[in-house]
Each structure stands twice: as structure tokens, then as C-alpha cells.
Amino acid sequence: MSNTTAVNPLLAAAQGTRPSRRPVWFMRQAGRSLPEYRKVRAGIGMLDSCFRPDLVCEITLQPVRRHHTDAAILFSDIVVPLRAAGVDLDIVSGVGPVIERPIRDAQAVADLRALDPAQVEPVAEAVRLLRGELGGTALIGFAGAPFTLASYLVEGGPSRSHERTKALMYSDPDTWHTLLGKLADLAIVFLRAQVDAGAQAFQLFDSWAGALSLADYREYVQPHSARVFAAFEDAGVPRLHFGVGTGELLGAMGEAGADVVGVDWRVPLDEAARRVGPGRALQGNLDPAVLLGPWDAIETHVRRVCADADAALAVGATGHVFNLGHGVLPATDPRVLTRVVELVHGL
Numbered sequence: 001m002s003n004t005t006a007v008n009p010l011l012a013a014a015q016g017t018r019p020s021r022r023p024v025w026f027m028r029q030a031g032r033s034l035p036e037y038r039k040v041r042a043g044i045g046m047l048d049s050c051f052r053p054d055l056v057c058e059i060t061l062q063p064v065r066r067h068h069t070d071a072a073i074l075f076s077d078i079v080v081p082l083r084a085a086g087v088d089l090d091i092v093s094g095v096g097p098v099i100e101r102p103i104r105d106a107q108a109v110a111d112l113r114a115l116d117p118a119q120v121e122p123v124a125e126a127v128r129l130l131r132g133e134l135g136g137t138a139l140i141g142f143a144g145a146p147f148t149l150a151s152y153l154v155e156g157g158p159s160r161s162h163e164r165t166k167a168l169m170y171s172d173p174d175t176w177h178t179l180l181g182k183l184a185d186l187a188i189v190f191l192r193a194q195v196d197a198g199a200q201a202f203q204l205f206d207s208w209a210g211a212l213s214l215a216d217y218r219e220y221v222q223p224h225s226a227r228v229f230a231a232f233e234d235a236g237v238p239r240l241h242f243g244v245g246t247g248e249l250l251g252a253m254g255e256a257g258a259d260v261v262g263v264d265w266r267v268p269l270d271e272a273a274r275r276v277g278p279g280r281a282l283q284g285n286l287d288p289a290v291l292l293g294p295w296d297a298i299e300t301h302v303r304r305v306c307a308d309a310d311a312a313l314a315v316g317a318t319g320h321v322f323n324l325g326h327g328v329l330p331a332t333d334p335r336v337l338t339r340v341v342e343l344v345h346g347l
Contacts, residue, residue, distance in 0.1 A: 007020070007136065008023075008070065008071075008136055008137070008138045008200070009021050009022070009023035009070045010023035010025065010070045010071045010138045010140075010201070010321055011138050011200060011201060011238060012319070013281055013319035013320060013321050014201060014238035014240070014259055014260045014319060014321065015238055015259070015319075016281065016318035016319055017319075019319070021070075021345050022306065022309075022320065022322055022344050022345065022347060023070035023071065023321050023322065024069055024070055024321070024322040024323065024340070024341050024344045024345070025069040025070060025071040025072075025073060025140070025321070025323060026063070026067075026323060026324055026327075026328050026337060027073070027242070027323060027324055027326065027327045027328065028326075028327030028328045029063040029067070029069060029073060029328055029337070030059050030060050030062060030063050030072070030073060030075045031059075031075075031327075031328065032328070032330040033328050033329070033330055033331070033332040033333075033337070034062055034063065034066065034334055035334075036062050036066075037059055037062055040055065040058055040059060040062075041055075041059070045090075045091070046077060046091040047077065047079075047080065047083055047090065047091055049075070050075065050076050050077055050080045050123070051080075051084075051122045051123070052122065053122050053123075053125040053126040053129055054129070055075075056074070056075045056076070056122075056123070056126035056129075056130075057126050057129040057130050057133065059075040060073070060074055060075045060126070060130055060139075061130070061133055061134070063337075064134070064137050066334060066337075066338060067334070067337050067338045067341045068338070068341055068342075069137070069341055070137065070138065071137060071138040071139070071140050071201070072130065072134055072137055072138070072139050072140065073140045073142060073203070074123075074126070074127065074130070074139065074140065074141055074142045074194065074199065075126075076142045077091065077097075078097070078143075078144035078148060078149065078152070078205060078207070079091070079097045079144070079149075079152060080120070080123070080190070081115050081120060081143070081144075081186050081187070081189070081190040082149065082152075082153070082186070084115060084119040084120050084190075085112070085113050085114065085115045085116075085119065085186060086113050087099065087112070087153070088100035088101060089152075095157060095158065096157060096158040097152050097157060097158070098156065098157045099152060099153055099155075099156045099157060102153060102154060102155065102156035102164075103153040103154055103179065104154055104164065104168060105172075105175065106172070106174075106175045106178070109175055109178050109179045109182065110178075112153075112179070112182050114182070114185060114186070114189075115185070115186045115189040115190060116189075117189055117192070117193050120189070120190055120193045123190075123193060123194065124193045124196070124197040125197070127139065127141070127193075127194050127197035127198050127199050128197050128198060130198075131197075131198035138200045138201060139198065139199050139200050139201075140199065140200070140201045140202060140203055140240070141191055141194035141195060141199035141201065141202035141203070141237075142194070142202065142203060142205070143187045143190050143191045143194075143202065143203075143204055143205070143228075144187065144204075144205050144206075144207070145187065145204045145205060145206035145207075145209070145221075145224075145225050145228070145241075145243075146180040146181075146183040146184045146187060146221070146224040146225060146228070147180065147206055147208065147209050147212075147220075147221045147224070147225070148205060148206050148207045148208045148209065149186070149187070150165060150176075150179055150180055150183055151165045151208045151211075153179070153183075154168055154179075159208075161211075162208060162211045166211075166216075169216070169220050173220070176220060177220075177224075180220075180221070180224040181224060181227075183224070184224040184225070184227045184228050187204070187228045188227075188228055188231045191204075191228070191231075191232065192231070192232075195232065195235055195237055199237065200237055200238075201237050201238040201239070201240060202232070202237060202240065203240035203241070203242055203262070204225065204228060204229070204239070204240070204241050204242070204258070205242055205243075206221075206225065206241065206242065206243040206246075206253070207242075207243060207244055208243070208244070209221060209243040209246055209249060209253070210244050210245025210246045210247075210249065210264075211245070212249070213248075214248050214249055214252060217249050217252055218252055222252055222253075222255070222256050225253075225256040225257075226255075226256040226257050228257075229241075229256055229257030229258060230257055233257070238259045238260060239257065239258050239259045240258060240259070240260040240261075240262060240283060241253050241254075241256065241258035241260070241261055241262060242261075242262030243262070243264075244264050244325075244326055245264060245266070246264065247263075247264070247266050247267040247272075247275070250263065250267070250272055250275040250276050251275050251276055251277060253276075254276040254277060254280050258280065259280060259281060260280065260281040260282065260283050260319075260321060261276050261280055261281075261282055261283065262282075262283040262284055262323070263282055263283065263284035263285040263325065264284065264285060264325035264326055265284070265285050265286065265287035265324075265325030265326075266325070267285070268285075268308045269282050269284060269285055269305065269308040269309045269312040269317075269320070270308050270309075270311035270312045270314075270315060272284075272285070272312065273311075273313075273315050273316055273317040274315055274316075276317070277316065278315075278316030278317070278318075279316065279318060280317065280318060281317060281318045281319035281320065281321065282309065282312055282319075282320055282321070283320070283321040283322075283323050284305070284321075284322075284323050284324070284325050285305060285323070285324070285325040286301055286302060286305050286322075286324050286325060286340075287301070287324070287325055288324045288326050288327065288328060288329045288332070289329065291324075291328075291329070291332045291333075291336050291340070292329065292331060292332065295336070295339070298336065298339075298340065299343060302322075302340055302343055302344060303343075303347070305322065306320075306322065306344065306347050309322070322344045
């Protein structure tokens with residue numbers, strides 16, 4: 001481990017040692033709420049931005065400069081490795097990722113190409129640039145989990161019901177597991193490129209896993225996420241795992257191999273610690289919508305999250321990373337985020 005790894009508050013909390021202060025970063029911090037982000041991205045498509053090392057570096061640094069967070073999250077998108085592997089897709093404003101030819105049968109799965117590390121070299125270059133700029137601030141790598149990637153591929157875009165995804169899962173389990181196996185391989189290659197370039201931790205985003213029952217998650221999803229985490233067991237970097245609406249899945253998500261389990265705002269952190277079980281750190285879990293309210297309400301909620309986290313430590317959690325329960329909302333005043341960081345650091 002480097003000295004930076006030893007002293008950075010986020011990495012200390014993630015590794016179960018006592019940090020110098022309660023670490024804080026925000027999901028989607030490098031993004032839509034920042035005017036400097038909108039300025040630098042003007043006229044440049046989302047996916048194009050993700051393959052420009054200079055731009056990735058600048059956007060990743062912006063919230064660290066402004067908010068003084070304890071970690072930077074690599075500016076990227078869940079579908080970046082899919083695009084790199086040759087999937088015909090685009091990110092449509094106001095919609096999200098749209099897949100030109102959805103993958104819904106065994107032949108389409110067979111045609112899905114593996115990811116060559118050379119195809120994400122611009123991302124690795126951005127990581128190297130960032131490590132030269134960040135100093136003692138930790139850099140978190142980024143990848144989508146197999147289930148969430150599969151959902152985009154099968155549905156053809158974002159979905160509320162994930163009906164086509166579940167239909168494939170139930171009707172053709174062999175094709176389903178082949179698809180998720182390929183997507184686990186893709187996530188491993190994408191994360192390996194980041195870790196080898198200097199990312200000091202990574203977060204696997206299973207954004208849509210909350211659509212599943214616990215039994216279905218264990219049977220159809222957990223083994224593939226577990227394989228991604230297992231690939232980095234000896235890498236010396238904390239492994240973070242996050243999903244939305246996953247209160248019933250928290251224990252199983254921890255069992256998949258994460259060192260830190262992200263919790264959305266629906267489950268208090270002390271209860272989350274009981275569900276996850278001892279031996280893992282927790283991350284979260286302020287409701288992003290709270291940040292649109294008055295400061296008195298924001299402060300009350302921040303203090304409550306920290307108190308719940310302290311209670312979680314008393315029942316077996318090994319650390320706490322303050323974060324939101326999902327991403328920063330676009331309408332959030334950036335000055336509020338800065339005040340939240342100051343408040344958390346001062347508690």
C-alpha cells in the first residue's frame with residue numbers, strides 16, 4: 001500500500017482503520033450541478049467526453065477543487081465499456097443510454113465481443129493524469145455491474161419494470177448466465193485498466209438490482225458480481241458496491257465480496273449494518289432531495305445520518321463513508337454540497 005492509501009480518510013474507513021476524519025464524497029459529484037462542468041462539456045457528447053483523457057481529468061477534478069471531498073470518482077458512464085467493445089449505442093439527452101440493437105437471444109449474446117484493454121486506454125490515461133493531480137485525495141474507479149449492464153442491453157435503454165430483462169432471465173437461464181458472464185469479464189477488464197493505472201478503490205454500480213427479489217438476485221446476479229470482486233481480492237484496493245432500492249439485498253450484496261456496501265436513503269445505516277453483517281464498511285445515505293431544502297433541514301438530516309452511522313459501527317460495521325443515497329440531483333446548489341462537506345468534516 002502507498003502512504004496515500006494509508007492516510008486518506010476514505011481509504012482508511014474502507015479498510016476498517018480509523019480515519020483522521022469522517023470521509024465524504026458524492027455520487028454524480030462530477031456532473032450536472034456544476035456550472036464549470038456544463039461549460040467545459042458544452043457541445044461535446046457524453047460518450048465522447050468519456051474518451052478524452054484531458055476532459056475526464058478536468059471534470060473529475062472540478063468537484064474536488066470546489067467541495068474539498070476526500071475522494072474523486074472517475075468521470076465516466078456505465079455504458080462506456082460497452083461502447084468500447086463495439087456495442088452500437090448512444091446517450092440521448094433526457095432519456096439515457098439507447099441501444100441500437102438490443103440483445104435478446106443466444107445468437108446476440110454470442111456476438112457480443114470481449115473488451116480489449118487497448119480499447120479503454122484513454123480511460124487509463126485519464127487515471128494516470130488524475131493521480132498526478134490529486135495528491136492525497138483518493139481516486140475511485142468506476143464500472144457498471146453485470147446485471148445493470150444486461151438490463152440496458154436487453155431493454156434497449158432505461159426501464160422501470162425491466163420486463164424484457166426478467167423475461168430472458170426466467171425463460172432462458174443458460175443464455176442469461178452466458179450474457180452476465182461476458183459482462184463480468186468486461187467489467188473486470190475495464191476495472192483492471194483503471195486499477196493498473198492507479199485507481200485506489202473502485203465502485204461497482206448495480207443501479208437496477210433493486211428491481212429483483214432476494215432469491216432472484218442470489219440465483220441470477222450475485223455469482224457474476226462476486227466474480228468481479230474476486231478478481232481484485234489481492235489488488236490491495238477497497239471494493240465498493242452500490243445499488244438503488246436494494247434494502248432487501250444488502251446482505252447478499254455484501255456477500256458478493258464488497259468491502260464497502262452502499263446504502264440508499266430508505267434504510268437507516270444502523271439497520272443496514274445488521275442486514276449486511278459485521279466486517280464491512282457502509283457508505284451513504286443522505287436522500288439527495290434533502291439538499292433542495294432549507295439549510296436547517298439539511299443539517300438535521302446530515303447529523304442524523306452520521307448518528308445512524310455511529311450506531312452502525314457499534315453493531316459491527318467497520319467504517320463509514322458519508323455519501324448520498326443516490327446521485328446529486330441537477331438542481332442542487334453546489335454551495336450546499338460544499339457546506340455539507342464542511343459539516344461532516346467538523347462533526
